[in-house]
Amino acid sequence: MKLAYTMAPGRGDMDLILAGLARDLAARGLRVAGTVQINTAAPHAGPxxxxxxxxxxxxxxxxxxxxxxxxxxxxxxxxxxxNAVGMVAARLDLGVDLLIVNKFGKHEAAGRGFRGVIAEALALDVPVLVGLNGLNAEAFAAFVGGEAVALPPEPAALLRWAERAMSGQGEPV
Incomplete structure (x- = not known):
């Protein structure tokens, strides 16, 4: 199964890492689908x-x-x-090289959100990279049956995994 997850310790760190990876892969001409969280400072934005x-x-x-x-x-x-889930699901149908899900959160833990899109991508043999936090780690492990590869929150490690997974070089580690 071409499934990996990463966990970053600092607030917003995961968002920056996954957004950077998506940007780098797109610049190489790869078809990346999914979501990345954008953290913007706005005068009236709440925490x-x-x-x-x-x-x-x-x-x-x-x-x-x-x-x-x-x-x-x-x-x-x-x-x-x-709404975001529906947009991502529609893009899977167009053919993609990698699915990035910024967070396996409460909704996914409860069987909703991006859970179905993750399963669909895996069924299509599309590699999936998921951002995860400790609160939902147990639910994620139950969902994937322990079949996901844990990756450090380092851009080079994520890129290496994505390249191997997309090239079909066996189970990436």
Missing amino acids: CDMDVKVLPDGPVLRISQDLGPSARGCRLDPEALE
Whole structure:
């Protein structure tokens, strides 16, 4: 199975690493689908605002919702997330070299979100790279049956894995 994940320790680190990888691969002429989180500083942006870029060339979608200053907990907008999922699923049908999913989050852990797109990509023999955090690691492991390769959050390691996975050189490590 051509499936790998990476975990980065700092807030926003994963987003920068995966966005950079997607940019590098696209510059090489590879067809990359999926999403990367875009962190932009805006005057009225809240600390939990989340925007994702649908690869390869957009659009950028706000997948968080403003629940007011007293809100606690998840601000994910499920409808916006599913909109992004639909766009990525449609791009899989056009043929892609790699799927990047910025985060296997709460929705994926609960069986929604990008879970179906990940399964579809793997069924099409498209390599998949997923960003993961510790909160959802157990659910991810259960979903993939322990078949995912753990990669360090280093651009060179991710690029090496992606190149091997896309070239079909056996199980990349």
